[in-house]
Amino acid sequence: MRPSIIIKTGDITKEKACAIVNAANSSLMGGGGVDGAIHRAGGSQILEACRIIRKEQYPDGLPTGEAVATTAGKMPAEYVIHTVGPIYHQCDGKCAALLASCYTHSLKKAAQLGCREIAFPAISTGIYGYPKEEAAKIAYEAVKCFLDDGHTMEVRFVFHNSDDKEIFEKALQHS
Numbered sequence: 487m488r489p490s491i492i493i494k495t496g497d498i499t500k501e502k503a504c505a506i507v508n509a510a511n512s513s514l515m516g517g518g519g520v521d522g523a524i525h526r527a528g529g530s531q532i533l534e535a536c537r538i539i540r541k542e543q544y545p546d547g548l549p550t551g552e553a554v555a556t557t558a559g560k561m562p563a564e565y566v567i568h569t570v571g572p573i574y575h576q577c578d579g580k581c582a583a584l585l586a587s588c589y590t591h592s593l594k595k596a597a598q599l600g601c602r603e604i605a606f607p608a609i610s611t612g613i614y615g616y617p618k619e620e621a622a623k624i625a626y627e628a629v630k631c632f633l634d635d636g637h638t639m640e641v642r643f644v645f646h647n648s649d650d651k652e653i654f655e656k657a658l659q660h661s
């Protein structure tokens with residue numbers, strides 16, 4: 487299989503991929519947006535796994551830019567990789583590096599798990615307020631860099647609606 491990047495619209499909870507990524511918060515206890523959708527679709531096994539990670543690895547919460555994996559519960563994916571994106575109005579000077587780190591750490595985690603497909607939502611561009619065009623360029627660069635390093639992975643960017651997909655595609659044309 488050749489490494490590839492796919493840009494599509496859809497509900498990430500329905501993706502048939504080895505790993506789907508969750509735009510979580512540092513508590514790992516669920517929330518709104520894609521986080522809420524993933525916990526609802528996957529069921530309580532995900533929250534149980536997150537509680538163990540908090541207790542054993544991150545008692546103070548998962549730091550921004552890091553990534554951890556759990557079961558995907560009842561969803562078609564095998565794993566959920568939870569990462570915490572930066573809150574745009576609180577990350578001054580470090581926003582781009584932290585957002586890139588979410589993508590890179592999630593990709594590395596997927597590779598460690600032996601995954602050949604991973605699906606990303608647009609991390610931080612909802613409740614966390616990251617401007618979508620800027621986030622698009624950072625996300626794409628981080629993924630491209632990982633694939634250029636010789637990793638064999640199919641990477642999907644899954645947008646909840648076609649407007650967001652268009653913004654992403656346009657941002658890449660102008661970069």
Ligand code: AR6
Pocket residue numbers: 496497498499509510511516517518519520521522523571607608609610611612613614615616644645646647650
């Ligand atoms: N499939 C794909 N994308 C989705 C889905 C879905 N089912 N649902 C939403 N999106 P957000 P953030 C898109 O707010 O900005 C939570 O409360 C959505 O349209 O989910 O990183 C967490 O617990 C947007 O483009 O994540 C945190 O507290 C993108 O997913 C906080 O929100 C990300 O929006 C994280 O905020």
